[in-house]
Amino acid sequence: MSDIEADEPLLFDVIDDHIALVRFNRAKARNAIDGATALALSAAVTRIEADPALRVAILASSTPAMFCAGADLKVVAAGRVAELRPNDSGFGGFVDAIRQKPWIAAVDGAALGGGTELCLACDMIVASRSSAFGLPEVKRGLMANGGGASRLVRTLPRNIALELLATGEKFSAEFAERHGMVNRLVDSGDVMEAALELARTIQANAPLSVRESLYIGRLVGDRSDAELRRLSRERMQVVMASDDAKEGPRAFAEKRDPQWKGR
Numbered sequence: 001m002s003d004i005e006a007d008e009p010l011l012f013d014v015i016d017d018h019i020a021l022v023r024f025n026r027a028k029a030r031n032a033i034d035g036a037t038a039l040a041l042s043a044a045v046t047r048i049e050a051d052p053a054l055r056v057a058i059l060a061s062s063t064p065a066m067f068c069a070g071a072d073l074k075v076v077a078a079g080r081v082a083e084l085r086p087n088d089s090g091f092g093g094f095v096d097a098i099r100q101k102p103w104i105a106a107v108d109g110a111a112l113g114g115g116t117e118l119c120l121a122c123d124m125i126v127a128s129r130s131s132a133f134g135l136p137e138v139k140r141g142l143m144a145n146g147g148g149a150s151r152l153v154r155t156l157p158r159n160i161a162l163e164l165l166a167t168g169e170k171f172s173a174e175f176a177e178r179h180g181m182v183n184r185l186v187d188s189g190d191v192m193e194a195a196l197e198l199a200r201t202i203q204a205n206a207p208l209s210v211r212e213s214l215y216i217g218r219l220v221g222d223r224s225d226a227e228l229r230r231l232s233r234e235r236m237q238v239v240m241a242s243d244d245a246k247e248g249p250r251a252f253a254e255k256r257d258p259q260w261k262g263r
Contacts, residue, residue: 008025018053019058024067042087060192104198106191107126114148115133
């Protein structure tokens with residue numbers, strides 16, 4: 001890592017032209033989220049959404065054995081909590097940000113408090129067997145206010161999630177995978193490879209189709225079945241009017257890989 005990178009709270013790279021890799025880079029602070037990190041992550045979201053070439057994003061860490069320790073409690077203790085929620089995008093500049101493209105959390109180590117909330121705000125999670133999650137805010141007289149309380153209950157079975165919220169206890173990646181929170185469970189050190197494999201599988205598909213499919217999928221639990229079917233029909237019209245909807249069947253008939261335009 002260069003001296004310039006060492007001073008950056010967040011690292012941004014592009015892999016295979018279509019995959020954005022965003023990594024926390026505050027090793028001495030266990031990647032705790034301060035104002036600078038939140039602003040940088042908010043800017044990364046904006047950059048990814050604005051760039052049609054970027055189809056998938058991976059949220060990871062440059063620090064071995066640590067994903068993110070959550071909010072920087074020094075910032076919280078100083079009464080500067082607002083710094084952690086820039087641009088109306090919620091905790092870390094991320095959990096409430098409007099994102100159309102898929103995000104994968106690549107976790108190799110501890111993701112606690114706000115770290116778990118950032119993972120839950122992603123669409124998929126790849127984790128090592130040595131990783132751990134948890135929302136310990138109740139142990140500190142706080143609460144998981146970055147979407148963790150609601151998203152954990154949506155992701156895990158209700159009673160299990162409520163116990164974890166009330167006790168603030170950590171839970172293992174194996175436990176999370178067993179209950180459907182983690183998509184891929186791998187050995188420590190293999191997380192990035194597994195996350196990239198998943199990202200490459202996604203980015204090989206038509207970007208507009210992925211975006212519209214995720215739009216519907218993310219609404220499940222918030223809308224009625226009738227409303228979801230209505231919205232799905234509307235989104236299908238957008239997809240069918242696209243160049244990619246013509247390219248997909250044509251490429252299949254011609255026995256070649258499709259050349260997606262994202263429109």
